[in-house]
Amino acid sequence: MRHPGAPSPETLELLKHEFGADLLTAPKELDARSRDDSGVRLPPAAVLLARSTAQVARLLSLANERLFAVVPRGAGTGLAGGCLAETGGVVLDLSAMNRILSIDCDSVTATVEPGVLTGALRSAAKDKGLFYPPDPASLETSTIGGNAATNAGGPACVKYGTTRDYVLGLTAVLPTGEVVRTGTATRKGVVGYDLTRLLVGSEGTLGVITQLTLKLLPHPQTQRCLAAVFPGLDAAMGAVIAVMTRGHLPAAMEFLDARCLKLVGDLLPEHVRARLSGGGEALALMECDGSPDEAARGVAAIEDICRELGALAILPAPDEAAREAVWAVRRSVSTRIHEACAVYVPEDIAVPIGRIAHMVAALPEVERRFGVDIFAFGHAGDGNIHLNLTSPDEAARPRVEAAAEDCVRLALALGGTMSGEHGVGLAKRAMLPLEIEPVSLRVQRGIKGLLDPKNILNPGKLFPDDAEEVGHGA
């Protein structure tokens, strides 16, 4: 299928006239919007640095009239190429629409523009005693609009869910240029179809979000964590599951496998490191929040469960500094893999929690078969495993990519999904039919066609091109 691409030279002139200084065509501006964190580079023909919903609507109207592609973009922190102008169209940069319009303490909601950084919203809410829970790893640099477009989540998912659970209502511009308001400003609402959640997670293919009304929560008074080293991931996951089935709901439950532990073990204190050489093969990090007393009791209960289920060593974090040190171990994994390996393919499959250990146990066979190294870590509480497939040898990239596809097939066979956080974008569209069955795919394409009859909004994303589609058999 041929997708709309760059505007013609005449149309580009028209856009310059229409949008004046907000239409950017300088090489350095185009270059800055030609990449995201996927590593792919695809320069656009122009950039509209949007200032208002009306401007967004005008651009999309013109795109329909004159048939060029429009690709919405937040901060460009995505890992799937979803914000890249593959066909050379106009990038619609929403980062300048970055006002927090209100933090409403009486209604415990926030209304914001899409370019607000997620971390900035979290800070502004916290200043008023309120909490915006979704915590993608990129939260200090990614925008709330991008988070909504990709339904971003992070460690907090186990207790608090993901972005879609906090979006009450939206103002969005449909691909036709029409402005629509969806949802409500209230915490409950059951009137009509849920267009809000149809737009959330649609990766900028069904509409451009220009305003969001978000649910907030009371801010937990404190957070306390602990880490525990186990003889294997089976035992660590046993503890994770026991914590949940015995009435505790931590605010985060993370894990590192043996390979990750080896990579970052030097960051752990001596008494924990000693246990690693004595057979420590997995680390679980769990966090409780609430009143100081409640968080401390939660962590104490978790410590008991970890010891009962075979923890070799416990690393408590009695204060905020110690907590930061524990989280730093978890966070340093990605960086160190990145530094250590010439080839590095990040996958983010998710499986049912009870299958995490099965999934990780199957990895050595994949490593052996493809001659790659696989690091597994991530969110034990929601089944989302960051698999980092690596090789020291740049020439091994095709093998690493083949191994990644194999891991996706493994996750699907275990009842999982190919992506828990990163989304489809360009990166996974060829694999989509492995997970989404033909009837569903037809319905989804139908919805795209209904909302974007001229296919001008983020064309080619999400759906497989016939040419590149991966076969359905496993």
Added chain:
Amino acid sequence: MRHPGAPSPETLELLKHEFGADLLTAPKELDARSRDDSGVRLPPAAVLLARSTAQVARLLSLANERLFAVVPRGAGTGLAGGCLAETGGVVLDLSAMNRILSIDCDSVTATVEPGVLTGALRSAAKDKGLFYPPDPASLETSTIGGNAATNAGGPACVKYGTTRDYVLGLTAVLPTGEVVRTGTATRKGVVGYDLTRLLVGSEGTLGVITQLTLKLLPHPQTQRCLAAVFPGLDAAMGAVIAVMTRGHLPAAMEFLDARCLKLVGDLLPEHVRARLSGGGEALALMECDGSPDEAARGVAAIEDICRELGALAILPAPDEAAREAVWAVRRSVSTRIHEACAVYVPEDIAVPIGRIAHMVAALPEVERRFGVDIFAFGHAGDGNIHLNLTSPDEAARPRVEAAAEDCVRLALALGGTMSGEHGVGLAKRAMLPLEIEPVSLRVQRGIKGLLDPKNILNPGKLFPDDAEEVGHGA
């Protein structure tokens, strides 16, 4: 618009042949499916008591071929007429598909058929230490499929959200008779459009849910509540908001207005009743859950806040029996209104939490203007107000209904929605354009047309008929 209706006599014979004893046509069977809790009575031509996804698919295929209406039904506890065969079609009764297929402790999920009673699921989960939080008032008699179709919620929404927050994935039969699986079996998933949440809350107009995978949580070890009497709803809502902005997240936050309090005040203990005569005009009921210690501390903190913000009396509930007694006061409100009033129209508008007191303060003027009595109570923590508009005089029904529409307009003017729980169905479809703007309505009708091109699934529900539509101006 003319909608499909009853099957022809020949088609009915074909259905009898096809489905044998599962196709019911006896008058008492039809009568049992001719009503819900809306008070409307609309008998179907026949009932299919479905046993399997395959039967559901076959019925919908035949409906497409032979153009008759199919109306899915759970337990018939809805208040909006959503499960009634208005055009005399075939009711698709899913109550016999009522198996709990699994409660998976390792993955903290459940897989169930749609006819499982919500209360039965909650009990089965609790037996394994797990928790299914959504708690519509009907939970002991309504089905999980009906709860999903209407995105049911209850008092737990303030902390735990509503049904849509727990549905991870579905098996559904599309109106065309095709079977589709949506979503995932995992807690995170961002692959493709969110068809799961498009079906949830669509009131049986876009597909028939035949299996659900649900997220569960750890079961809280205990629940503790307290009630507080305030001199007015302003003060009560001030306490509700203070609780949330000071870092507490109760598992329920309910309120009764002055009229409700008068109606059920005799159920309260003497020391609380004494305060009512001394100016008590509103009651707040708040509940905390967690470990026994945590719940007790939460309730103690709330008590302090209530006293600080002017509570006239506190009714603690130190044990489970006392807790039940406090909740009985809240639950008896509906029953007593029902018993006391000849005309009784239940509305369930929702407004931002900070506007609840404004909404209730506007009611005396509506009462005066229309000559009706309005009782207001409900969910302070999520803004969902059950307005019961009443009159002792049956002849006043048109005035009561006009007052109800006035209340909807008031709620919308305060940034609210016409329904927080009950949905649209037949009851509110004429008012839909008051809330849903034309662009959104066009998109929603487009989605209906895409999925149900012959309009055979629950035809006429949700969307206004041109003839009966209420004018847009206020």
